[in-house]
Amino acid sequence: MSAFEWLVAPLRYPFMIRALVASALVGGLCSIVGTFVVLRSMAFLGDAIAHSVLPGIATGVLVAGRGDRRSLFWWALGTSILVALGIGWVSERGRIKEDTAIGIVFAGMFALGIALLSTVRGFAVDLVHVLFGDVLGVSVGDLALIAAFGGAVLLLVVLFYKELVLVSFDPTLGATLRLPVAVYRRLLLVLVAITVVVSLQVVGLALMLAMLVAPATTAYLLTRRVRSMMAVGALIGVASGLIGLYLSFYFAVASGAAIVLVAIAAFLLALLLTPRRGLLHRPARR
Amino acid sequence: MTRKDEAPVATRKIVKRRTRASVVHDANAPAIAARDLAAAYGDRIVLREVTFDLSAGAHLAVVGPNGAGKSTLLKVIGGLLPWVGGTIRVHGHAPRDHLCIAYVPQRSDVDWRFPVTVTDVVLMGLTGRLGPLRRASERDRRLVAGAIERVGLEDRAHRQIGELSGGEQQRMFIARAIAQEAEIVLMDEPLAGLDVPSEADVLALLDRLGGTTLLVALHDLGVAAARFHRVLLLRERMIGFGTPDDVFRPEALEAAYGGCVRMVRTADGALVVHDSACSREVP
Numbered sequence: 001m002s003a004f005e006w007l008v009a010p011l012r013y014p015f016m017i018r019a020l021v022a023s024a025l026v027g028g029l030c031s032i033v034g035t036f037v038v039l040r041s042m043a044f045l046g047d048a049i050a051h052s053v054l055p056g057i058a059t060g061v062l063v064a065g066r067g068d069r070r071s072l073f074w075w076a077l078g079t080s081i082l083v084a085l086g087i088g089w090v091s092e093r094g095r096i097k098e099d100t101a102i103g104i105v106f107a108g109m110f111a112l113g114i115a116l117l118s119t120v121r122g123f124a125v126d127l128v129h130v131l132f133g134d135v136l137g138v139s140v141g142d143l144a145l146i147a148a149f150g151g152a153v154l155l156l157v158v159l160f161y162k163e164l165v166l167v168s169f170d171p172t173l174g175a176t177l178r179l180p181v182a183v184y185r186r187l188l189l190v191l192v193a194i195t196v197v198v199s200l201q202v203v204g205l206a207l208m209l210a211m212l213v214a215p216a217t218t219a220y221l222l223t224r225r226v227r228s229m230m231a232v233g234a235l236i237g238v239a240s241g242l243i244g245l246y247l248s249f250y251f252a253v254a255s256g257a258a259i260v261l262v263a264i265a266a267f268l269l270a271l272l273l274t275p276r277r278g279l280l281h282r283p284a285r286r
Numbered sequence: 287m288t289r290k291d292e293a294p295v296a297t298r299k300i301v302k303r304r305t306r307a308s309v310v311h312d313a314n315a316p317a318i319a320a321r322d323l324a325a326a327y328g329d330r331i332v333l334r335e336v337t338f339d340l341s342a343g344a345h346l347a348v349v350g351p352n353g354a355g356k357s358t359l360l361k362v363i364g365g366l367l368p369w370v371g372g373t374i375r376v377h378g379h380a381p382r383d384h385l386c387i388a389y390v391p392q393r394s395d396v397d398w399r400f401p402v403t404v405t406d407v408v409l410m411g412l413t414g415r416l417g418p419l420r421r422a423s424e425r426d427r428r429l430v431a432g433a434i435e436r437v438g439l440e441d442r443a444h445r446q447i448g449e450l451s452g453g454e455q456q457r458m459f460i461a462r463a464i465a466q467e468a469e470i471v472l473m474d475e476p477l478a479g480l481d482v483p484s485e486a487d488v489l490a491l492l493d494r495l496g497g498t499t500l501l502v503a504l505h506d507l508g509v510a511a512a513r514f515h516r517v518l519l520l521r522e523r524m525i526g527f528g529t530p531d532d533v534f535r536p537e538a539l540e541a542a543y544g545g546c547v548r549m550v551r552t553a554d555g556a557l558v559v560h561d562s563a564c565s566r567e568v569p
Contacts, residue, residue, distance in 0.1 A: 173411070176388060178385060183404065223401060226406075
């Protein structure tokens with residue numbers, strides 16, 4: 001089989017074309033939003049938001065039935081935004097340590113989701129799809145939702161780019177410039193929440209964190225400005241999505257896992273080889 | 287808004303500031319006026335009995351042992367921390383009403399691996415003025431380049447910030463304050479961890495910030511005495527405010543440092559003597 005045939009063969013199946021488009025979109029989106037997750041060290045927060053979607057989906061399954069994918073999406077979206085704002089609120093109060101608060105919300109919501117889902121017959125299949133994704137089952141309607149909400153997230157990032165970077169780098173400057181720092185912080189959490197829900201079908205909850213963090217971190221090693229970190233991260237994310245899906249097609253590996261493994265492989269490569277920050281490089285000072 | 291048309295300083299501000307929120311300075315009020323000011327973290331009062339007037343353009347060194355409340359005082363003046371007692375007025379208004387205050391953080395509080403260049407950081411000083419949705423114009427970029435040139439970092443303008451030396455990092459933040467058109471600059475321990483030449487560079491740059499009201503938290507009493515017109519000595523409460531000669535008297539230093547520090551005036555300036563026989567740790 002020639003390389004060309006190797007590339008083209010999966011495209012005979014419409015479900016593969018839809019899956020490739022979805023993986024590329026999600027790979028790019030996760031990496032761009034993930035840039036802020038990495039720069040603000042909110043990986044744990046992102047993971048918590050991802051896992052907290054489960055009770056929303058479970059409620060959707062109970063209310064609308066598992067066949068109604070559209071309403072599952074809305075339930076997931078509503079829950080994730082609420083949880084993101086809730087976690088933001090808890091962490092600003094400061095009565096308990098932030099990571100403790102996140103951990104409690106995270107585990108509590110996940111347990112609630114599993115408890116709710118377990119009342120549904122045959123819940124194991126639903127749970128597997130939610131946890132590990134179901135990219136081969138992406139419909140045209142799903143693609144439209146991914147594109148619409150992913151586009152909205154990107155638009156917000158572009159519009160508020162300099163404010164989001166500023167509050168990530170130096171919230172104190174934001175305060176002396178009298179910017180609404182807390183509003184931008186919450187906006188960022190909501191963007192992460194929407195990204196998680198949009199990406200759910202491609203990578204699943206359990207591996208979501210990897211897509212938010214791995215391509216962005218790889219780009220962090222390779223670049224020196226936020227803008228280029230986002231661009232390079234998006235490229236790596238898209239490539240991971242596409243390559244991962246091809247590997248999944250030919251080697252019959254779970255697609256979400258394959259995508260994540262490609263992203264992690266790219267990260268390891270960068271970690272070893274980067275000119276300035278890699279393991280094989282000694283910085284001049286510090 | 288209080289508007290004083292007869293005051294040339296105030297009218298100039300109206301032209302210069304096209305922004306929201308910022309108040310017009312009361313030309314008759316001192317740059318900073320504190321009366322029995324107190325501040326707290328949670329329920330714990332960390333600073334009290336601070337009373338002083340600082341005129342516009344004055345350079346003040348805020349000195350005292352660790353935990354004396356130096357950073358706290360700067361944060362209250364910058365409008366970053368609410369105060370719990372007394373009053374604080376900046377050009378006649380509450381600190382939070384001002385856009386003309388720049389705060390330079392301690393170097394240890396900055397993520398130096400953050401992927402931004404010197405130009406990016408200085409440009410951030412304009413974010414409030416630009417407002418959301420707008421990008422920097424050619425004119426804004428020239429302003430930023432000018433500020434970077436004023437601190438002598440033009441050959442470092444496109445370096446990632448972690449590649450700078452400690453002194454250069456401080457100068458970058460001073461450039462940002464210049465770009466911000468700050469009239470009051472608050473600096474938290476700008477000399478901490480700098481070598482002697484870098485320290486001299488930063489101090490020389492501060493001397494050239496004419497017209498800017500400057501409040502600098504410092505560890506080094508000698509630098510405070512030699513380079514600042516006004517000093518404020520703190521240890522959870524204000525121990526003294528005035529010229530270095532007035533403030534750095536043995537009884538005041540004893541109150542602040544517990545008798546471990548003496549200051550000797552010499553022809554070249556002040557010499558600070560740490561009493562090594564005094565083993566009591568400064569709290």
